[in-house]
Amino acid sequence: MATILTVEDAYPGVDAELLKKACHGWGTDEKAVISILAHRNAPQRKLIREAYKDMYGEDLVKRLEHELSGDLERAVYRWNLDPADRNAVLANVALRKEHRDHRVFIELSCTLSPEELFDVKRAYQCRYKRSLEEDIASHTSDDLRKLLVGLVSIHRYQGDEVNLKLANSESSILRNAIEEKTFNHEEILRIITTRSKPQLMATLNHYKDEHGCNMTKQLKDDRANEYTETLRTTIRCMSDPIKYFEKVIRNAVKKSGTNEDALTRVIVTRAEKDLKIIMDQYQKRNSVPLDHVIAKETSGHYKRFLLALLGKDE
Amino acid sequence: MATILTVEDAYPGVDAELLKKACHGWGTDEKAVISILAHRNAPQRKLIREAYKDMYGEDLVKRLEHELSGDLERAVYRWNLDPADRNAVLANVALRKEHRDHRVFIELSCTLSPEELFDVKRAYQCRYKRSLEEDIASHTSDDLRKLLVGLVSIHRYQGDEVNLKLANSESSILRNAIEEKTFNHEEILRIITTRSKPQLMATLNHYKDEHGCNMTKQLKDDRANEYTETLRTTIRCMSDPIKYFEKVIRNAVKKSGTNEDALTRVIVTRAEKDLKIIMDQYQKRNSVPLDHVIAKETSGHYKRFLLALLGKDE
DSSP states (O other): OOOOOTTTTTOOHHHHHHHHHEEEEESOOOOHHHHHHTTTTTTHHEEEEEEHHHHHSSSSHHHHHOOOHHHHHHHHHHHSOOOOHHHHHHHHHHHSSSSSOOOOHHHHHHHHHHHHHHHHHHHHHHHHOOOOOHHHHHOOHHHHHHHHEEEEHHOOOOOOOOHHHHHHEEEEEEHHHHTTTTTTHHHHHHHHHHHHHHHEEEEEEEEHHHHHSHHHHHHHSTTTHHHHHHHHHHHHHHOOOOHHHHHHHHHHHHSSSHHHHHHHHHHHHHHTTTTTHHHEEEEHHSOOOHHHHHHHHHOOOHHHHHHHHTTTOO | OOOOOOTTTTOOHHHHHHHHHSSSSSOOHHHHHHHHTTTTTTHHHHHHEEEEEEEEOOOHHHHHHOOOHHHHHHHHHHHSSSSHHHHHHHHHHHHSSSSSHHHHHHHHHHHHHHHOOOOOOOOHHHHHHSOOOHHHHHHHHHHHHHHHHHHOOOOOSSSSOOOOOHHHHHHHHHHHHHTTTTTTOOOHHHHHSSOOOHHHHHHHHHHHHHSSHHHHHHHTTTTTHHHHHHHHHHHHHOOHHHHHHHHHHHHHHHHHSHHHHHHHHHHHHHTTTTTTHHHHHHHHHHHSOHHHHHHHHHHHHHHHHHHHHHTTOO
16 A cells, blocks of 8 residues: 555646746755655656756756755656666666665565566666676675675565475475575575565475475574575565564664665665554554654654655645 | 579469379378478468469368478478468477477577567467576576566667677676576676677677687586587587588588488578578588488388479479
8 A cells, every 4th residue: 555645637838837937047846846746646747847858958856856965866766767777876876885785676676566576677787788787796705795696686486385294294305404504505595585575485384384484593603694584584474574664664763864765765765565564564563653753853844755755745 | 592493483373273183092292292281482372372272272281281291291381381470380389399409499599580580479479378588487497588578578779889888797607607607697698688699799708809719618517418519509600600500410410310400490481581501511521512411310101292392403
């Protein structure tokens, strides 16, 4: 369930004209920009960009990038892009950061269909003149490389069929590897990166039934490192994306200093999909509505924009 | 350049009727089957299958599988399938063989566009209810698994841009790994499986210029095994697919006992693409026309079918 409140009878030409006015002269009318764009869905925003280009001969995305600044600029920029192109940008930004945020790659792998992931890779190549896989591979090494490249490159089976015998035997393979503390065992990597989601869930459920404990718990010990953390996060995101996104948001707002990048990413990528359910989960888990927390932890036009995407305009 | 001689004004309904007649009663008129199907291109064959289904309520591919036998049956079966579906079948057959033929996976990776490869994976899932990657991963292990899964899963950059500085530095990385005889070095795998073809060619050319020898030559030593052989074959197929296919055919017909599987695969998959150039290369390399060799090494209706696909009807 989406959160944004859209207008059914929006006119792209009128919107483009209002956005042009909002950008005119000294200073920008951020409120006007937000009041339009936060209430248009992806196809509507695309039509606005096209109308703007036809009417004024310039790229609206670039124009707004120039007009706005800081967290608002980054949020509006991401929001304005087509979903595949946006994910390509998020992936590239994640790679270029000093402290890489591997969750972007996990989200691509665990929440997109193979067709959507293929479109992201195409958009990535078009934008950066390199492949997503080669960039991930050349920015990482060892086990983490194997895991991340496997996640974004392998096309998982999409059917619902589950082979319970296979789940049983692969649960034992995982158990043996974990008992030996070889968390980077090639069979763990194979099972996690290649099996279909329903098959993997059956294997993990079998693991839990047999050993009385989630596999993710047992991956957390003194040997924990970037690779095991990424492996655990992958399993959590695949098992329950709603809980996973709730946790990303919780971590983004709970610490001293909000992680605006993560907060923006989840809100912008989920606002037209399942953000309503993520918000419900947030309230259930933290006993406080997400919009109250965001209103407290962020400020200015950035706050206004996020709240509008949450369907909570002031 | 294709080899098959097609008929421009073919009528799918008439062809379907003639095929039905050829299958009627005791015995099959193989000559009639060959005279029609070997002279229709992929879109025409698809229309014939559709017409046959409409007119007789049965699947022509299955019907012919039942009517024909041996090498001819396998060749006609592969020829009748859509290219993506055919490649899915070839990949699955290769995995199920006792002596797996990894060249099928190399050919998928090195000769298809990302879109074509994506279609093969979709066809594979539809047919076998599993993904191509999980099947390759569960039938192989260690370095060979890493190489083959990387080859079929990674979406290489399709542009022509080459970064010569990168080619230079990656050529040194390859050289160091080879000097240390660590042919399974993770950097060799990364470079071979993720870089775009033009970039990889630049790296391998730089390698040759600097070290006076092809990298493939240096991968051939006493440590040669299934993995290094597959790595060498991959580099050869990517560097020059025509020479690669010529060699596959040469090996298929030169030994005592023809390798019909390999011969059929190359002829069926290339007949509508570049088989003419492969035949020219064969003649140049072996001083004898390929059709003469095939006429000598094969027999019966299978021979007749292959020659028809080569554009050399008796």
